[in-house]
Amino acid sequence: MNFFLSTKSMRKLQNKNLCKSSRQFPNSVFSFNNLPNEILCRILSHVLIADLLLLYTIPSLNMMVVNELISRFKKCQLGIRLYFDQEARWRYTLDMKLQLVKYNRNTPRLYFIPMASTRNEMRFYTSKILRRPFLYKVCLISTYDDLSTLPENLLNKSLPLTIKQSNKRLYSSTTTTTTTVALGYGVSETPYQVTKSRPGERWIQPCVFECDLDWLCQTKSTLDKWFDLLPHCKPTRRKMTDLHFTRTEKLPSESPGQVAEIGIYSSYDDQTIPRYKTDTSILIPNLIVR
Incomplete structure (x- = not known):
């Protein structure tokens, strides 16, 4: 005899079979924890950077995500960009790459060096009527991925640079709630054979930037995500290219007063x-x- 069942009865039978199978095989539900580490690492190698930073908060995937991020840093697929400014007139950007990784209590401490030499290029000025230069912005950059969903600035407050004393290696650091961020740089006077553009000129050479990986894995706040949904409000970030150093100088306007x-x-x-x-x-x- 041929039995013809309706769609409702077929769904009931399927649900009953699923319940029976789940009782007989309770561990048959798919989970990432059941996959071998080799397969998980292979999957993470194809995940976008913005998604990797979200997976960083999962304890079971933490170490694998750390290894994947460090490998991308070493392959120069991922880096950081520093923004310097003085009086909103002399501005510079510098791309940096990963040079060294140290582990302190299972927390990776990353050390970055410049991708390009900035000697004779980054010039600031010390004066009684000029404010000190400072590092006001740090962000992640990538060669391929779109990082517009990540925070535009990882710094909570700017790092002031001391340039009054020349021929020295200095460190400028700031402490957040969880970690310490530091910038090492050298300060030198203008050589005798080079004409100064104005008095108090100093040549700055950034040497190293150090931070924890936890500090780099920040995510945008809910308010910033809402602002990104507005038309023409989503920020655009220049990707990592051969242009590792930029320099802009804004000349003052000749107006009375x-x-x-x-x-x-x-x-x-x-x-x-x-x-x-x-x-x-x-x-x-x-x-x-x-």
């Missing part, structure tokens, strides 16, 4: 006698005479 800072530069006459002239063409903006 500004204070002229006297800049001194050397000049030579026919008898090669060093003299000094004053140059009042450099104006300091936002200083109004009342």
Whole structure:
């Protein structure tokens, strides 16, 4: 005899069979914990970086995610970008790559070095009327992945740079709730054979940037995610390219009511006698005479 069952009865039979199988084989439910580590590592190698940082919070996958992130850092598929600024006029960006990893109580401590040499390029100025330069922004960069879903700035507060003393190696650090972030850099004066662009010029050479991996694995807050949903509000981040160092200088506008800072530069006459002239063409903006 042929029996014709309706769709409802077929679904009931399937549900009963599933219940029986789950009782007989309670461990048959799929779980990542049941997979071998080799397969999990292979799967994580194809996961996007933004998703890897979310998986970092899972205890069972923590070490495998750490190894995958460090391997991408070493392959230069992932790096960090530092943003420097002084008076919103002299701005520089510098890409850095992973050089060394140290483990402190199972917490990886990462040490980054510049991808490109910035000697003779990064110049700041010390003066009584100028604020100190500072590192105001640090973010992750990648060669292929889109990291717009990650925080734009990992720093909670800016790192001021001390440049008054020259010919020294200095460290600037800040402490967050969980870790300490530090920047090592060298300060030197302008060589004698090079003409200074203004008094108090210092040449800065970033050497190393160190932080914990936990600090790099930050996620965006809920408020920032809501702002990203608004039209034309989602930030765009320049990916890692051959351009590892950028430099921008914003010249002051010549408008009335500004204070002229006297800049001194050397000049030579026919008898090669060093003299000094004053140059009042450099104006300091936002200083109004009342």
